[in-house]
Amino acid sequence: MRKNNTISAVEQSPFPHVVVEDFLDDDTLDLVIDALAGLEYSFSESDLFSYWASVKLTDIDHPALNVLREDLGDRSWRKEVTQAFQVSKLSRIDMAAYVYGQGDFLLPHDDQVEGRIIAYSLHLTPDLEELDGGSLDLFEGRKDGTSKLAKSIIPKFNSLNMFEVSETSWHQVSEILTDIQRLTLTGWYHV
Amino acid sequence: MSEINFYYLEEPTLSNLNRIFVSADIPFVRLSKFLSKEEVNFEMKSQRDEKIGFYKRHVRPSHLGDFWESKDFLSFLESGTGLTLKFRSSQGQTYGPGDYSLLHSEEFERKRLVVVYDFTNNWNIEWGGHDIYTSPEKDPLICNRDAGTLMLTLLDEGDYSCTRYVSLKSDSKVVIDKVIFDLK
Numbered sequence A: 001m002r003k004n005n006t007i008s009a010v011e012q013s014p015f016p017h018v019v020v021e022d023f024l025d026d027d028t029l030d031l032v033i034d035a036l037a038g039l040e041y042s043f044s045e046s047d048l049f050s051y052w053a054s055v056k057l058t059d060i061d062h063p064a065l066n067v068l069r070e071d072l073g074d075r076s077w078r079k080e081v082t083q084a085f086q087v088s089k090l091s092r093i094d095m096a097a098y099v100y101g102q103g104d105f106l107l108p109h110d111d112q113v114e115g116r117i118i119a120y121s122l123h124l125t126p127d128l129e130e131l132d133g134g135s136l137d138l139f140e141g142r143k144d145g146t147s148k149l150a151k152s153i154i155p156k157f158n159s160l161n162m163f164e165v166s167e168t169s170w171h172q173v174s175e176i177l178t179d180i181q182r183l184t185l186t187g188w189y190h191v
Numbered sequence B: 001m002s003e004i005n006f007y008y009l010e011e012p013t014l015s016n017l018n019r020i021f022v023s024a025d026i027p028f029v030r031l032s033k034f035l036s037k038e039e040v041n042f043e044m045k046s047q048r049d050e051k052i053g054f055y056k057r058h059v060r061p062s063h064l065g066d067f068w069e070s071k072d073f074l075s076f077l078e079s080g081t082g083l084t085l086k087f088r089s090s091q092g093q094t095y096g097p098g099d100y101s102l103l104h105s106e107e108f109e110r111k112r113l114v115v116v117y118d119f120t121n122n123w124n125i126e127w128g129g130h131d132i133y134t135s136p137e138k139d140p141l142i143c144n145r146d147a148g149t150l151m152l153t154l155l156d157e158g159d160y161s162c163t164r165y166v167s168l169k170s171d172s173k174v175v176i177d178k179v180i181f182d183l184k
Helices: A026-037 A063-073 A075-085 B011-023 B065-069 B071-081
Strands: A017-020 A042-045 A049-056 A096-100 A105-109 A116-123 A136-141 A147-153 A160-164 A171-173 A182-190 B028-031 B035-037 B047-051 B055-060 B085-095 B112-118 B131-134 B141-143 B150-155 B160-163 B174-183
Touching (some): A026 A063, A026 A182, A063 A075, A063 A182, A075 A116, A075 A160, B011 B028, B011 B071, B028 B141, B065 B071, B065 B085, B071 B085, B071 B112, B071 B150, B131 B150
Antiparallel strands (some): A017 A160, A042 A049, A049 A105, A105 A171, A116 A160, A116 A182, A136 A147, A136 A171, B028 B150, B047 B055, B112 B174, B131 B141, B131 B160
8 A cells, every 4th residue: 555645746857757755555565575576577688778677567467566556556646646747637557667787777768658648666676875876867958969967866765756758858777886686666657 | 091901902801801791681891900000199189979868979080080081991991892982971989988879879871881990998898888780670780899990881771870888887988980981
Protein backbone atom coordinates (compact mmCIF):
# COMPACT_ATOMS: atom_id res chain seq x y z
CA MET A 1 0.00 0.00 0.00
CA ARG A 2 1.02 3.60 -0.48
CA LYS A 3 2.48 5.27 2.55
CA ASN A 4 2.53 8.67 0.94
CA ASN A 5 -0.66 9.77 -0.76
CA THR A 6 0.19 13.34 -1.57
CA ILE A 7 2.42 15.05 -4.07
CA SER A 8 4.12 18.23 -2.98
CA ALA A 9 4.56 21.19 -5.30
CA VAL A 10 5.91 20.22 -8.70
CA GLU A 11 9.17 21.97 -9.53
CA GLN A 12 9.08 23.67 -12.93
CA SER A 13 12.76 23.99 -13.79
CA PRO A 14 14.25 22.72 -16.05
CA PHE A 15 10.91 20.98 -16.76
CA PRO A 16 8.07 19.92 -14.45
CA HIS A 17 9.24 17.21 -12.02
CA VAL A 18 8.70 16.03 -8.49
CA VAL A 19 10.09 13.53 -6.00
CA VAL A 20 7.66 11.70 -3.71
CA GLU A 21 9.58 10.24 -0.80
CA ASP A 22 8.52 7.19 1.25
CA PHE A 23 6.11 6.13 -1.44
CA LEU A 24 5.35 2.57 -0.29
CA ASP A 25 4.84 1.21 3.20
CA ASP A 26 7.51 -1.14 4.52
CA ASP A 27 5.57 -4.37 4.01
CA THR A 28 4.73 -3.61 0.39
CA LEU A 29 8.27 -2.46 -0.24
CA ASP A 30 9.71 -5.77 1.02
CA LEU A 31 7.28 -7.79 -1.07
CA VAL A 32 7.96 -5.74 -4.20
CA ILE A 33 11.72 -6.05 -3.84
CA ASP A 34 11.39 -9.80 -3.31
CA ALA A 35 9.19 -10.05 -6.39
CA LEU A 36 11.62 -8.05 -8.53
CA ALA A 37 14.55 -10.11 -7.28
CA GLY A 38 12.80 -13.21 -8.57
CA LEU A 39 12.41 -11.89 -12.12
CA GLU A 40 14.67 -12.63 -15.04
CA TYR A 41 16.58 -9.70 -16.48
CA SER A 42 18.19 -9.56 -19.88
CA PHE A 43 21.10 -7.35 -20.79
CA SER A 44 20.20 -4.63 -23.27
CA GLU A 45 22.71 -2.41 -24.96
CA SER A 46 22.64 0.19 -27.70
CA ASP A 47 24.40 3.43 -28.55
CA LEU A 48 21.98 5.13 -26.12
CA PHE A 49 21.95 2.79 -23.13
CA SER A 50 23.37 -0.18 -21.29
CA TYR A 51 21.32 -1.91 -18.59
CA TRP A 52 19.49 -5.06 -17.54
CA ALA A 53 15.75 -5.02 -18.16
CA SER A 54 12.89 -7.22 -17.00
CA VAL A 55 10.01 -8.17 -19.20
CA LYS A 56 7.10 -5.73 -19.16
CA LEU A 57 5.42 -6.06 -15.80
CA THR A 58 2.11 -4.60 -16.84
CA ASP A 59 0.40 -7.94 -17.38
CA ILE A 60 2.24 -10.17 -14.93
CA ASP A 61 -0.06 -11.65 -12.32
CA HIS A 62 1.92 -11.54 -9.08
CA PRO A 63 0.45 -10.52 -5.71
CA ALA A 64 3.09 -7.91 -4.89
CA LEU A 65 3.21 -6.50 -8.41
CA ASN A 66 -0.57 -6.36 -8.54
CA VAL A 67 -0.54 -4.24 -5.38
CA LEU A 68 2.19 -2.05 -6.82
CA ARG A 69 0.27 -1.52 -10.05
CA GLU A 70 -2.68 -0.40 -7.95
CA ASP A 71 -0.51 1.91 -5.86
CA LEU A 72 0.93 3.55 -8.94
CA GLY A 73 -2.10 3.44 -11.15
CA ASP A 74 -5.34 3.49 -9.17
CA ARG A 75 -7.87 6.22 -9.80
CA SER A 76 -7.10 8.33 -6.74
CA TRP A 77 -3.34 8.35 -7.35
CA ARG A 78 -3.78 9.14 -11.05
CA LYS A 79 -6.02 12.01 -10.01
CA GLU A 80 -3.31 13.23 -7.62
CA VAL A 81 -0.71 13.06 -10.43
CA THR A 82 -3.05 14.79 -12.87
CA GLN A 83 -3.67 17.65 -10.47
CA ALA A 84 -0.05 18.00 -9.43
CA PHE A 85 1.17 18.32 -13.01
CA GLN A 86 -1.94 20.06 -14.33
CA VAL A 87 -2.21 17.60 -17.20
CA SER A 88 -5.12 15.93 -18.93
CA LYS A 89 -6.60 12.69 -17.59
CA LEU A 90 -4.24 9.75 -17.29
CA SER A 91 -5.61 6.42 -18.41
CA ARG A 92 -3.07 3.69 -17.79
CA ILE A 93 0.50 2.98 -16.82
CA ASP A 94 3.15 0.65 -18.11
CA MET A 95 5.93 -0.73 -16.02
CA ALA A 96 9.26 -2.57 -16.22
CA ALA A 97 12.16 -3.09 -13.84
CA TYR A 98 15.69 -2.04 -14.71
CA VAL A 99 18.99 -2.87 -13.09
CA TYR A 100 22.03 -0.71 -13.79
CA GLY A 101 25.35 -2.30 -12.81
CA GLN A 102 28.85 -0.92 -12.95
CA GLY A 103 29.50 0.87 -16.26
CA ASP A 104 25.82 0.98 -17.26
CA PHE A 105 24.19 4.25 -18.33
CA LEU A 106 21.32 5.86 -20.17
CA LEU A 107 22.32 8.88 -22.27
CA PRO A 108 20.26 12.07 -22.66
CA HIS A 109 16.88 11.62 -24.31
CA ASP A 110 13.45 13.19 -23.90
CA ASP A 111 11.20 10.09 -23.57
CA GLN A 112 8.79 11.42 -26.18
CA VAL A 113 6.65 8.65 -27.59
CA GLU A 114 3.03 9.21 -28.55
CA GLY A 115 0.71 8.89 -25.57
CA ARG A 116 3.27 9.28 -22.79
CA ILE A 117 2.37 12.10 -20.42
CA ILE A 118 4.23 11.51 -17.17
CA ALA A 119 7.35 9.40 -16.68
CA TYR A 120 7.97 7.77 -13.33
CA SER A 121 10.66 5.75 -11.63
CA LEU A 122 10.43 4.14 -8.23
CA HIS A 123 13.87 3.73 -6.72
CA LEU A 124 14.61 0.56 -4.84
CA THR A 125 18.32 0.67 -4.06
CA PRO A 126 19.20 1.62 -0.50
CA ASP A 127 22.02 4.00 0.35
CA LEU A 128 22.92 5.15 -3.15
CA GLU A 129 25.49 7.93 -2.94
CA GLU A 130 26.79 10.50 -5.40
CA LEU A 131 30.06 8.59 -5.81
CA ASP A 132 28.16 5.52 -7.00
CA GLY A 133 26.83 7.35 -10.08
CA GLY A 134 23.31 6.47 -11.22
CA SER A 135 21.86 9.91 -10.63
CA LEU A 136 18.86 11.06 -12.60
CA ASP A 137 20.19 14.12 -14.38
CA LEU A 138 17.84 16.75 -15.73
CA PHE A 139 19.10 19.00 -18.52
CA GLU A 140 18.09 22.37 -19.74
CA GLY A 141 18.27 22.12 -23.53
CA ARG A 142 19.12 25.33 -25.34
CA LYS A 143 17.92 26.35 -28.77
CA ASP A 144 21.40 25.90 -30.26
CA GLY A 145 21.39 22.23 -29.24
CA THR A 146 23.75 22.58 -26.30
CA SER A 147 22.65 21.69 -22.81
CA LYS A 148 23.26 22.56 -19.21
CA LEU A 149 22.99 20.06 -16.38
CA ALA A 150 20.27 21.76 -14.35
CA LYS A 151 19.67 19.21 -11.62
CA SER A 152 21.12 15.92 -10.51
CA ILE A 153 18.83 13.77 -8.38
CA ILE A 154 20.50 11.02 -6.39
CA PRO A 155 17.75 8.41 -6.13
CA LYS A 156 16.59 7.86 -2.58
CA PHE A 157 15.37 4.45 -1.53
CA ASN A 158 11.57 4.20 -1.86
CA SER A 159 11.26 7.53 -3.63
CA LEU A 160 9.08 8.01 -6.69
CA ASN A 161 10.46 10.44 -9.26
CA MET A 162 8.09 11.81 -11.85
CA PHE A 163 8.40 14.31 -14.66
CA GLU A 164 6.25 15.57 -17.49
CA VAL A 165 7.26 14.23 -20.89
CA SER A 166 7.76 16.95 -23.47
CA GLU A 167 10.20 18.14 -26.10
CA THR A 168 12.24 19.72 -23.29
CA SER A 169 12.34 16.78 -20.86
CA TRP A 170 15.98 15.90 -21.51
CA HIS A 171 17.30 13.54 -18.89
CA GLN A 172 19.81 10.75 -18.39
CA VAL A 173 20.90 8.12 -15.89
CA SER A 174 24.55 8.82 -15.19
CA GLU A 175 27.07 6.01 -15.48
CA ILE A 176 27.29 3.63 -12.52
CA LEU A 177 30.79 4.02 -11.14
CA THR A 178 30.93 1.45 -8.34
CA ASP A 179 30.00 -2.16 -7.83
CA ILE A 180 26.35 -1.54 -6.98
CA GLN A 181 23.06 -2.47 -8.55
CA ARG A 182 20.67 0.38 -9.15
CA LEU A 183 17.19 -1.11 -9.21
CA THR A 184 14.25 0.92 -10.43
CA LEU A 185 10.73 0.31 -11.49
CA THR A 186 10.06 2.60 -14.41
CA GLY A 187 7.25 3.44 -16.76
CA TRP A 188 4.86 6.09 -18.00
CA TYR A 189 1.38 7.36 -17.37
CA HIS A 190 -0.43 7.51 -20.68
CA VAL A 191 -3.06 9.88 -21.98
CA MET B 1 52.73 16.59 -45.46
CA SER B 2 52.06 13.15 -44.02
CA GLU B 3 53.10 10.14 -46.07
CA ILE B 4 51.36 6.84 -46.70
CA ASN B 5 53.21 3.69 -45.68
CA PHE B 6 54.76 2.42 -48.93
CA TYR B 7 53.31 -1.04 -48.28
CA TYR B 8 49.82 0.28 -48.88
CA LEU B 9 50.78 1.77 -52.23
CA GLU B 10 52.03 -1.44 -53.80
CA GLU B 11 49.87 -2.96 -56.49
CA PRO B 12 49.32 -6.38 -54.82
CA THR B 13 48.31 -4.69 -51.57
CA LEU B 14 45.86 -2.39 -53.30
CA SER B 15 44.36 -5.27 -55.17
CA ASN B 16 43.98 -7.20 -51.92
CA LEU B 17 42.41 -4.20 -50.19
CA ASN B 18 39.89 -3.87 -52.96
CA ARG B 19 38.92 -7.53 -52.62
CA ILE B 20 38.58 -7.33 -48.83
CA PHE B 21 36.67 -4.06 -49.00
CA VAL B 22 33.97 -5.22 -51.40
CA SER B 23 33.56 -8.64 -49.79
CA ALA B 24 32.56 -7.32 -46.34
CA ASP B 25 28.90 -7.20 -45.29
CA ILE B 26 29.28 -3.48 -44.72
CA PRO B 27 32.17 -2.59 -47.07
CA PHE B 28 35.04 -1.96 -44.68
CA VAL B 29 38.78 -2.20 -44.36
CA ARG B 30 41.12 -1.46 -41.46
CA LEU B 31 44.74 -0.51 -42.10
CA SER B 32 47.17 -0.37 -39.21
CA LYS B 33 50.35 1.73 -39.33
CA PHE B 34 48.85 3.54 -42.28
CA LEU B 35 51.22 6.47 -42.29
CA SER B 36 55.00 6.26 -42.40
CA LYS B 37 55.22 9.98 -41.63
CA GLU B 38 52.55 11.65 -39.51
CA GLU B 39 52.58 15.44 -39.75
CA VAL B 40 50.12 16.41 -37.09
CA ASN B 41 49.02 19.76 -35.80
CA PHE B 42 47.83 19.25 -32.24
CA GLU B 43 48.08 22.95 -31.41
CA MET B 44 44.82 24.12 -32.93
CA LYS B 45 42.11 24.83 -30.39
CA SER B 46 39.05 22.63 -30.31
CA GLN B 47 35.56 23.73 -29.44
CA ARG B 48 32.68 22.01 -27.75
CA ASP B 49 30.24 20.50 -30.23
CA GLU B 50 26.94 19.40 -28.75
CA LYS B 51 23.44 18.64 -29.87
CA ILE B 52 21.75 17.04 -26.91
CA GLY B 53 20.43 13.59 -27.72
CA PHE B 54 22.67 13.41 -30.79
CA TYR B 55 26.31 14.08 -29.86
CA LYS B 56 28.65 15.69 -27.33
CA ARG B 57 32.34 16.04 -28.21
CA HIS B 58 35.02 18.57 -29.16
CA VAL B 59 35.80 19.37 -32.78
CA ARG B 60 38.53 21.23 -34.65
CA PRO B 61 40.04 21.26 -38.13
CA SER B 62 41.50 17.87 -38.98
CA HIS B 63 44.80 16.98 -37.33
CA LEU B 64 46.38 15.97 -40.64
CA GLY B 65 45.19 19.11 -42.42
CA ASP B 66 45.42 19.12 -46.21
CA PHE B 67 46.58 15.52 -46.38
CA TRP B 68 42.97 14.35 -46.65
CA GLU B 69 42.45 16.46 -49.76
CA SER B 70 45.75 15.48 -51.38
CA LYS B 71 45.99 13.77 -54.74
CA ASP B 72 48.11 11.00 -53.21
CA PHE B 73 45.47 10.08 -50.68
CA LEU B 74 42.62 10.27 -53.20
CA SER B 75 44.56 8.07 -55.58
CA PHE B 76 45.22 5.51 -52.84
CA LEU B 77 41.58 5.61 -51.78
CA GLU B 78 40.18 5.08 -55.26
CA SER B 79 42.60 2.25 -56.00
CA GLY B 80 41.94 0.57 -52.65
CA THR B 81 38.16 0.79 -52.79
CA GLY B 82 37.45 0.77 -56.51
CA LEU B 83 35.24 3.81 -56.05
CA THR B 84 35.35 7.18 -57.77
CA LEU B 85 35.34 9.72 -55.01
CA LYS B 86 35.09 13.40 -54.24
CA PHE B 87 36.30 14.92 -50.97
CA ARG B 88 33.46 16.42 -48.96
CA SER B 89 34.72 17.31 -45.46
CA SER B 90 37.25 16.56 -42.75
CA GLN B 91 37.12 17.22 -39.04
CA GLY B 92 39.20 16.47 -35.97
CA GLN B 93 37.03 15.01 -33.21
CA THR B 94 37.81 14.35 -29.57
CA TYR B 95 35.62 12.31 -27.23
CA GLY B 96 36.51 12.68 -23.57
CA PRO B 97 34.87 11.07 -20.53
CA GLY B 98 31.07 11.35 -20.83
CA ASP B 99 31.13 12.22 -24.54
CA TYR B 100 29.22 10.29 -27.21
CA SER B 101 27.53 10.39 -30.55
CA LEU B 102 24.39 8.43 -31.38
CA LEU B 103 23.44 6.50 -34.46
CA HIS B 104 20.79 8.95 -35.62
CA SER B 105 23.21 11.88 -35.69
CA GLU B 106 23.59 11.45 -39.46
CA GLU B 107 19.95 11.42 -40.48
CA PHE B 108 19.22 12.08 -44.16
CA GLU B 109 22.79 11.21 -45.22
CA ARG B 110 23.37 9.92 -48.72
CA LYS B 111 25.83 7.24 -49.80
CA ARG B 112 29.35 8.12 -48.62
CA LEU B 113 32.75 6.75 -47.76
CA VAL B 114 33.66 7.40 -44.14
CA VAL B 115 37.38 7.61 -43.41
CA VAL B 116 38.54 7.56 -39.80
CA TYR B 117 42.16 7.92 -38.76
CA ASP B 118 42.88 7.14 -35.13
CA PHE B 119 45.27 9.10 -32.89
CA THR B 120 43.95 7.59 -29.64
CA ASN B 121 46.69 6.51 -27.25
CA ASN B 122 46.64 4.27 -24.19
CA TRP B 123 43.08 3.09 -24.64
CA ASN B 124 41.29 0.51 -22.53
CA ILE B 125 38.50 -1.28 -24.38
CA GLU B 126 36.32 -1.13 -21.24
CA TRP B 127 36.07 2.66 -21.63
CA GLY B 128 33.91 2.32 -24.77
CA GLY B 129 34.67 5.01 -27.34
CA HIS B 130 34.66 2.57 -30.25
CA ASP B 131 33.07 3.36 -33.60
CA ILE B 132 29.85 1.61 -34.56
CA TYR B 133 28.43 1.36 -38.09
CA THR B 134 24.94 0.04 -38.75
CA SER B 135 23.04 -0.92 -41.84
CA PRO B 136 19.48 -2.28 -41.95
CA GLU B 137 19.35 -6.09 -41.73
CA LYS B 138 23.14 -6.40 -41.37
CA ASP B 139 25.22 -7.09 -38.29
CA PRO B 140 26.66 -3.88 -36.85
CA LEU B 141 30.32 -3.23 -37.45
CA ILE B 142 32.37 -2.34 -34.38
CA CYS B 143 35.82 -0.77 -34.68
CA ASN B 144 37.95 -0.57 -31.59
CA ARG B 145 40.48 2.16 -31.02
CA ASP B 146 44.00 1.69 -32.31
CA ALA B 147 46.42 4.58 -32.82
CA GLY B 148 47.80 4.90 -36.34
CA THR B 149 45.00 2.88 -37.92
CA LEU B 150 42.93 4.06 -40.89
CA MET B 151 39.40 2.72 -41.27
CA LEU B 152 37.40 2.96 -44.49
CA THR B 153 33.68 2.26 -44.41
CA LEU B 154 31.18 2.61 -47.22
CA LEU B 155 27.78 3.66 -45.92
CA ASP B 156 24.57 3.71 -47.88
CA GLU B 157 21.49 5.87 -47.37
CA GLY B 158 19.91 4.73 -44.12
CA ASP B 159 23.24 3.53 -42.68
CA TYR B 160 24.56 5.24 -39.58
CA SER B 161 27.75 5.60 -37.62
CA CYS B 162 28.51 6.75 -34.10
CA THR B 163 31.20 6.81 -31.45
CA ARG B 164 30.20 4.90 -28.36
CA TYR B 165 29.83 6.71 -25.03
CA VAL B 166 33.19 7.18 -23.30
CA SER B 167 33.23 6.08 -19.67
CA LEU B 168 33.70 8.66 -16.95
CA LYS B 169 36.47 6.37 -15.73
CA SER B 170 38.52 6.91 -18.88
CA ASP B 171 41.80 8.69 -18.28
CA SER B 172 42.49 9.15 -21.97
CA LYS B 173 40.50 10.59 -24.87
CA VAL B 174 39.40 9.31 -28.24
CA VAL B 175 41.13 11.47 -30.86
CA ILE B 176 40.29 10.96 -34.52
CA ASP B 177 40.15 12.63 -37.88
CA LYS B 178 36.85 11.89 -39.57
CA VAL B 179 36.76 12.48 -43.30
CA ILE B 180 33.82 12.06 -45.67
CA PHE B 181 34.04 11.39 -49.38
CA ASP B 182 31.06 11.45 -51.72
CA LEU B 183 30.73 8.98 -54.55
CA LYS B 184 30.90 10.47 -58.01
